[in-house]
Amino acid sequence: GNKNDGTNEGIRHKTKPFKSVQFHPEARGGPDDTSYMFKEFYNTCLDFKYGEVKKNKVLLLGSGGLSIGQAGEFDYSGSQAIKSFKKHGLSVILVNPNIASIQTSEGLADEVYYVPVQPDFITDIIIKERPEYISLSFGGQTALNCGISLFQSGVLYKYNVQVLGTSVDNILKTEDRELFSREMTLIGEKTPRSLPGTTIKEALNAAEEIGYPVLCRAAFALGGLGSGFCDNKEELATLLEKTFTKTNQVLIDEDLRGWKEIEYEVMRDKYGNSITICNMENFDPLGIHTGDSIVVAPSQTLNNDEYNMLRTASLKIAGSLGI
Numbered sequence: 001g002n003k004n005d006g007t008n009e010g011i012r013h014k015t016k017p018f019k020s021v022q023f024h025p026e027a028r029g030g031p032d033d034t035s036y037m038f039k040e041f042y043n044t045c046l047d048f049k050y051g052e053v054k055k056n057k058v059l060l061l062g063s064g065g066l067s068i069g070q071a072g073e074f075d076y077s078g079s080q081a082i083k084s085f086k087k088h089g090l091s092v093i094l095v096n097p098n099i100a101s102i103q104t105s106e107g108l109a110d111e112v113y114y115v116p117v118q119p120d121f122i123t124d125i126i127i128k129e130r131p132e133y134i135s136l137s138f139g140g141q142t143a144l145n146c147g148i149s150l151f152q153s154g155v156l157y158k159y160n161v162q163v164l165g166t167s168v169d170n171i172l173k174t175e176d177r178e179l180f181s182r183e184m185t186l187i188g189e190k191t192p193r194s195l196p197g198t199t200i201k202e203a204l205n206a207a208e209e210i211g212y213p214v215l216c217r218a219a220f221a222l223g224g225l226g227s228g229f230c231d232n233k234e235e236l237a238t239l240l241e242k243t244f245t246k247t248n249q250v251l252i253d254e255d256l257r258g259w260k261e262i263e264y265e266v267m268r269d270k271y272g273n274s275i276t277i278c279n280m281e282n283f284d285p286l287g288i289h290t291g292d293s294i295v296v297a298p299s300q301t302l303n304n305d306e307y308n309m310l311r312t313a314s315l316k317i318a319g320s321l322g323i
Helices: 032-050 072-087 119-129 140-152 168-175 177-186 200-210 233-243 304-320
Strands: 010-012 019-021 054-061 091-095 111-113 131-135 162-164 194-197 214-218 228-230 250-254 262-268 274-282
Touching: 019 032, 054 072, 054 119, 054 140, 072 091, 091 119, 111 119, 119 131, 119 140, 140 168, 168 177, 177 194, 177 250, 177 304, 194 200, 200 214, 200 233, 200 250, 214 233, 228 233, 262 304, 274 304
Parallel strands: 054 091, 054 131, 091 111, 131 162
Antiparallel strands: 010 019, 194 250, 214 228, 214 250, 262 274
16 A cells, blocks of 8 residues: 555556455455456456446336326337437347337337336346446336336346436435435425335324325335325225235325426436426316326416426425436
8 A cells, every 4th residue: 555645556457357456454445446446356257257248238128018098208208218329329228018119119229128127027138138228217117116126136236237317326215205205304395294104004103193184105106006095094094905015115195185286397417407398287286196187388377486486496306316
């Protein structure tokens, strides 16, 4: 080690995979500035065992099988993503079992796998294709849930696959109701009073504390599946029995039915540059599912102060979550 600046010195070959560095024998790997060497060594071992990572290859997760009229936006956004990736010189491997979608059409992706967007299938594809990157942002809840599972099980780390766009840590903050509420509290944004529950008993106790009627929301759920309003303990217990077959966490919220429901479309790049594309006002008040209603863009009944307050909050939230 260099006592002058605290760095660790060693030698490495310019062209061959030889490197040498001396560490102290204590149970520690030396200064942080050499941690990249362990990653390089680990990746070299992986390349030898599983095959070399294919540079400039991205695995794009689609939205899975869809019903007519459902989630067409993910087919559209996924198609645009494929065009954009290819424009930037990336080879695109698409996973989507929906043969009727636009993004699976010939001439878009370089390779298409018509298999379910589930961790086991994706792991096999990663081992076979060895992509450098994976994209989770263009397949809705199905792709996000699958990506989170691959991250938490260590598959992405094991095969050295980098997530493009919003990191999985930050995706978890938007998907995990409890983490999201905690994050909003940290930045001073108000959220409905809510308590988490991972069992039926915990959720029922939370409802008693907040007071009926309550909104039961399932985490990591497709289109609000397993969520609903409950006026009493019996209704909530019945709903929870179904909900916990789809998720391992619920949030019990205070009932806000009748409030205005406003949505903001925000885009943000990795440098923090942000833009609000538009805001939308739901025709029906909160309590009517978006899929059973219509939205009007731009909003029609907000005054300038309200509009600016919501716009500021949207940009602040996108920044805090690292979108």
